[in-house]
Amino acid sequence: xxxxxxxxFTLFVASNAFAVEPSEFLNNSTLENRARNLSANIRCLVCQxxxxxxxxxxxxxxxxxxxxxxxxxxxSDEEIEEFLVSKYGTYILFKPEFSRxxxxxxxxxxxxxxxxxxxxxxxxxxxKKGN
Amino acid sequence: xxxxxxxxxxxxxxxxNLGLIANCVVHRPSLVGFTxxxxxxxxxxxxxxxxxxxxxxxSFITxxxxxxxIANNSHSLKPLLYKVAGAWGNHEGSMLLWVLIMxxxxxxxxxxxxxxxxxLVNNVVLVQLSIIALFLCYLLxxxxxxxxxxxPPLDGQDLNPILQDVLLVAHPPVLYLGYLGLSIPFSLAxxxxxxxxxxxxxxxxxxxWSLVPFVFLTLGILLGSIWAYYELGWGGWWFWDPVExxxxxxxxxxxxxxxxxxxxxxxxxxxxWSILLSIMGFSFSMIGTFIVRSGLITSVHAFANDPSRxxxxxxxxxxxxxxxxxxxxxxxxxxxNLMKLNIASKELWILFQNLTLLVIASIVFLGTIWPFIxxxxxxxxxxxxxxxxxxxLTPFIIIFAFMLPIASKVGWGGKKFSDSTKILSLFFICxxxxxSGFTWGFLGLLTFIGLFLSxxxxxxxxxxxxxxxxxxxxxxxxxxxSLTINFRLMGRTCAHFGxxxxxxxxxxxTSWETEDIRHxxxxxxxxxxxYQIVFKGIxxxxxxxxxxxSGSFEVMRNNKSIGILFPxxxxxxxRNEVTTEASIKPTVFNDFxxxxxxxxDENAWVVRTYIKPFISFIxxxxxxxxxxxxxxxxxxxxxxxxxxx
Numbered sequence: 001x002x003x004x005x006x007x008x009f010t011l012f013v014a015s016n017a018f019a020v021e022p023s024e025f026l027n028n029s030t031l032e033n034r035a036r037n038l039s040a041n042i043r044c045l046v047c048q049x050x051x052x053x054x055x056x057x058x059x060x061x062x063x064x065x066x067x068x069x070x071x072x073x074x075x076s077d078e079e080i081e082e083f084l085v086s087k088y089g090t091y092i093l094f095k096p097e098f099s100r101x102x103x104x105x106x107x108x109x110x111x112x113x114x115x116x117x118x119x120x121x122x123x124x125x126x127x128k129k130g131n
Numbered sequence: 132x133x134x135x136x137x138x139x140x141x142x143x144x145x146x147x148n149l150g151l152i153a154n155c156v157v158h159r160p161s162l163v164g165f166t167x168x169x170x171x172x173x174x175x176x177x178x179x180x181x182x183x184x185x186x187x188x189x190s191f192i193t194x195x196x197x198x199x200x201i202a203n204n205s206h207s208l209k210p211l212l213y214k215v216a217g218a219w220g221n222h223e224g225s226m227l228l229w230v231l232i233m234x235x236x237x238x239x240x241x242x243x244x245x246x247x248x249x250x251l252v253n254n255v256v257l258v259q260l261s262i263i264a265l266f267l268c269y270l271l272x273x274x275x276x277x278x279x280x281x282x283p284p285l286d287g288q289d290l291n292p293i294l295q296d297v298l299l300v301a302h303p304p305v306l307y308l309g310y311l312g313l314s315i316p317f318s319l320a321x322x323x324x325x326x327x328x329x330x331x332x333x334x335x336x337x338x339x340w341s342l343v344p345f346v347f348l349t350l351g352i353l354l355g356s357i358w359a360y361y362e363l364g365w366g367g368w369w370f371w372d373p374v375e376x377x378x379x380x381x382x383x384x385x386x387x388x389x390x391x392x393x394x395x396x397x398x399x400x401x402x403x404w405s406i407l408l409s410i411m412g413f414s415f416s417m418i419g420t421f422i423v424r425s426g427l428i429t430s431v432h433a434f435a436n437d438p439s440r441x442x443x444x445x446x447x448x449x450x451x452x453x454x455x456x457x458x459x460x461x462x463x464x465x466x467x468n469l470m471k472l473n474i475a476s477k478e479l480w481i482l483f484q485n486l487t488l489l490v491i492a493s494i495v496f497l498g499t500i501w502p503f504i505x506x507x508x509x510x511x512x513x514x515x516x517x518x519x520x521x522x523x524l525t526p527f528i529i530i531f532a533f534m535l536p537i538a539s540k541v542g543w544g545g546k547k548f549s550d551s552t553k554i555l556s557l558f559f560i561c562x563x564x565x566x567s568g569f570t571w572g573f574l575g576l577l578t579f580i581g582l583f584l585s586x587x588x589x590x591x592x593x594x595x596x597x598x599x600x601x602x603x604x605x606x607x608x609x610x611x612x613s614l615t616i617n618f619r620l621m622g623r624t625c626a627h628f629g630x631x632x633x634x635x636x637x638x639x640x641t642s643w644e645t646e647d648i649r650h651x652x653x654x655x656x657x658x659x660x661x662y663q664i665v666f667k668g669i670x671x672x673x674x675x676x677x678x679x680x681s682g683s684f685e686v687m688r689n690n691k692s693i694g695i696l697f698p699x700x701x702x703x704x705x706r707n708e709v710t711t712e713a714s715i716k717p718t719v720f721n722d723f724x725x726x727x728x729x730x731x732d733e734n735a736w737v738v739r740t741y742i743k744p745f746i747s748f749i750x751x752x753x754x755x756x757x758x759x760x761x762x763x764x765x766x767x768x769x770x771x772x773x774x775x776x
Contacts, residue, residue, distance in 0.1 A: 019365065019728070019739075020648065021648065021728065021729070021737050022648050022649050022650050022737065023650075025648075040517070040518065041516075041518050043514045043516065049370065049372050049373070049516070051516070051517075053365075054365045054367075089511070089512055090511065090512065090513050090514075091512035091513060091514050092514070093513075093514060094514050094515070094516030094517060094518050094519065095515075095516065095518035095519045095522065096501075096513045096514070096515060096519060101505065101508075101509060102513065105497060105498065105501050105515070105519075106523060108493065108494065108497050109490050109491075109493060109494035109497075109523055109524075109527065110490075112489065112490050112493050113486065113487070113490045113527070116486035116489065116490070117486070120472075120479070120482050120483065120486065123470070123472060123482075124472045124479065127470055127471050127472045128472075
């Protein structure tokens with residue numbers, strides 16, 4: 001797959017960067033907390049399946065620093081996510097946006113649940129009639 | 132030479148397998164009691180495959196790098212244990228193990244099948260043999276572990292260093308014992324559909340063979356989870372990674388099967404449903420393997436994948452699943468055996484339980500394949516990760532846990548809640564206890580719900596066990612004058628209690644975890660909560676196949692030492708890979724978890740410290756769930772006489 005070459009890339013870069021570090025932290029603890037919460041939802045694009053906080057790649061480090069810059073600049077969480085999506089695509093968010101085809105993903109479970117409840121109540125009523 | 136012998140035994144096993152299939156097909160059911168020569172040969176199939184696998188292991192131990200598999204996955208300096216484990220730490224070897232375990236289950240099934248209808252057993256064996264044949268064929272043609280190299284290298288490429296770990300030696304075999312144990316309910320279901328014979332015993336067989344894989348599947352997932360916890364370096368124990376998800380799917384279906392079989396046993400209804408669950412359970416085992424092996428879906432630990440063979444595996448799975456569903460659709464029983472469903476009947480609550488498990492499984496499944504669907508249909512890329520699963524699964528897990536003690540308490544065919552006061556008072560006690568927890572600091576509604584549910588489930592099952600000490604349904608039952616232990620009750624309450632502990636552990640870790648990331652100089656000390664941590668020094672050393680930097684940190688409280696941690700970083704020169712090895716000091720209620728990060732200057736390092744409260748409850752809970760299934764299995768030793776009579 002096409003990510004294999006990314007993996008290759010990270011193997012050699014890995015030793016230069018590391019997961020989220022104290023030197024990156026903001027002094028303002030509210031902003032820092034927001035940064036950490038945002039990071040949990042942002043995928044490191046050059047890794048296999050990690051968020052940017054736990055990733056050791058340079059890419060993740062850049063995004064971590066970018067998020068903090070934006071937060072200090074006064075942008076909201078949504079604005080920062082929107083910016084990242086416009087630049088890197090929806091692939092960067094671990095939680096797909098609740099829009100367009102993703103609605104199906106979100107509603108599939110509840111749909112099955114409701115369908116099942118209807119089926120069970122149907123059985124229930126039928127057994128009552130049988131009595 | 133050894134490797135050629137291994138290859139020879141594999142081919143011999145395939146030939147024998149074909150012969151056995153032919154024998155099953157021509158086996159005349161009218162010849163009941165006629166002991167055919169071939170009846171004994173299923174054990175030989177297992178032995179042939181075991182010898183073949185043994186030869187592969189021997190070649191790994193002797194580091195025969197003229198074998199392609201060994202050259203790619205082993206190294207002469209690797210410790211002996213990991214040389215052995217190398218045999219299944221890769222695609223071809225693990226597929227051989229897959230077939231081996233499948234034949235082991237066939238052998239075990241044969242051993243225990245003397246009391247059942249010959250016609251049924253014959254068909255079950257036939258189904259099982261056919262699947263083994265498909266995978267053996269795949270192994271021999273496309274993924275031969277015994278392939279030689281024309282120009283053997285001087286040394287091997289080594290096993291991925293993060294796989295060189297004691298737990299990961301055990302993880303694949305145990306997990307496979309679970310995955311492939313599900314092949315027996317699958318074969319039973321199809322064998323039964325094909326013959327419609329021995330309806331009384333099929334229930335008993337399904338119950339037994341759905342519990343066996345559950346024990347191993349649960350343990351296998353646990354081993355992987357504990358490994359991820361200490362090896363991947365940030366203390367997570369579940370990442371909602373595709374590979375983890377696909378192991379969860381058969382587990383969830385297996386769990387529903389175990390419970391739906393209970394209805395089948397009592398009310399002889401839901402036969403079709405149980406059969407469908409049996410078919411789906413193993414189907415998802417195979418789909419899981421396909422997803423892991425094919426590289427179709429990217430994953431953080433796709434260690435043994437190879438996209439080129441994906442198509443063939445897909446074909447096998449498609450063939451197996453579509454034909455079994457076809458058999459199901461055409462042969463399923465049409466008997467309308469209506470259940471009596473009442474609000475307070477166990478039947479209804481188990482149905483609800485099955486439904487919630489199915490909903491959870493379908494969310495996990497869709498979430499896992501969603502990136503693939505979107506890429507194919509909309510040519511776009513999306514990620515589905517932890518935050519998605521948290522949002523969409525939590526409500527259903529809450530519903531599931533809330534129903535558990537009620538479902539466990541109500542009686543079969545009950546019309547009214549006979550114990551409604553008991554249930555209500557338990558509800559309010561749990562509510563009061565978890566509300567009182569507010570006094571020592573909560574983080575939110577979910578913490579509260581989690582705490583309530585864990586109390587609700589744990590106390591519920593404790594009370595259930597306790598109240599059964601009454602004379603009528605005692606834990607010790609009188610059976611023909613001799614005392615026997617009610618293993619089913621013990622197993623059930625043990626597993627349910629374990630689930631409660633699991634909820635508590637998860638709630639505690641997600642709510643009350645402490646994280647501390649900082650620069651520390653050698654000799655300095657710092658505080659995390661009320662614990663003082665002293666950075667005592669840095670040590671460099673060279674091991675057989677890696678180089679190591681390790682820090683030593685002493686954790687103290689009130690000037691009393693709790694323990695010393697040695698987090699380390701390793702460089703594996705054979706692959707030029709750096710790994711971090713977290714160091715963990717478990718105490719009764721907390722785990723101290725430390726990771727050594729980058730070196731900043733001469734003696735300052737980045738150090739990450741986590742205090743993880745009650746994480747051991749997660750492991751303990753899962754062990755109890757597995758143990759519960761094991762205890763229920765023991766019931767088969769005590770009530771054999773009764774059911775035969």
